[in-house]
Amino acid sequence: MSRGFLPRQHGAWAMLLIPFLFGMFAAKPVWQHALLFLGWLLAYLFVYAFLQWVRTGQIRLYGRPLLLYGALLMPTGAALLWLEPGLWPLVPLFIPLFLVNCYYARRNRERSLLNDLAAVVQFSLIVFAAYELGGGSDWRLAAALFAFSVLYFTGSVFYVKTMIREKHNVKYYWVSVGYHLALLALAAICYPPGLLLPLAVLLVRAIWSPRAKLTVKQSGMLEIAYSLLITCSVLLVYAV
Template identity: 70%
Template structure:
């Protein structure tokens, strides 16, 4: 596909899919989740050229993708809101976080830690939307899964930076290890013990992988495996 149509941050696809699955776990799968996921996908696809347009001002490159995805997003979003109007009350939750993304795109600092964390929170919030769409009544389970999503993806932000942009920054390496150790302790105290294993594996990832000579492609492949691990662990803990 031509440049400007598909995001080039492959790790973001996991943030798109996994919290959505968590939201379905917090409720139950219903038919409305299919069109809701389509809307969620279109929001993501639209946001990529939109943010790149803010960053570069290149309308010739990003204008057509914005028009394409926007023309699909508006009727799809309206249709979902007509079916389930209560979901509209959750839209304002995303706006301030997206404005943060817009700001960092404008100043060409999209790799900023604050921008990454805003994206993590934004993607994780879909859990509550999906739960609402599925008629879920357990806000406690949704809150737990939201916290797990935040913990996992924030850890991934720290870890990936120690591999790529901050690979020569020893302080960042220790920040990453300290963060992963802290979430392991939090898991032992507040979350089901079945999650200790995947978070212990993630701690090992934070310690050992930056010491290895791995390519960006290898990091991406490993992240797919870690994403599957955390997803399967959550499925097992909350559905059995």
């Protein structure tokens, strides 16, 4: 029954939630965040179905989720933008990134690195919306959290590829390790010391996991733990 309705990309759920939490707790949780997250979730589900339709042309499979999620998204989005007009300037930022996703979906190349990076930036933009909704006023802080989200999930893109599609690609392995090493060095300069330990753990992950012959289930369970580590570390550093 869920075929066509629910995304199979499990890692996307972390990207949906974690940047939202960054922005919400860096400002102040308010009841409007529930409406924002509902709209954010519906937008993700709608876009997923739309991109799958673009990729496959199977309107019989994806037509119903498009209608369902579109019908729920329109009033939710309209209510949100009416209640919080400060969110309007963020809307155009999603358009070029969405067009990149459409381009790669149409060519059945959704696993392209550029497409993944466009998705990472797109998901991370919710930091600004959640921060604005919570009455945040330090936009340097919001930008720092947005950048951290992009940097973290970009590293996850490289890492996941070394575990699956580029599993036997030695060059890609070293690109992933080099990226995580550079991320740790950058964080030592630009971010609070409290983020260095979790980023060091991610560096160890990038070095060790592709060599450890983990099963897909083991890798997925560990990734949940890594996501929790990063989320809790950021919230402790910025929201407490």
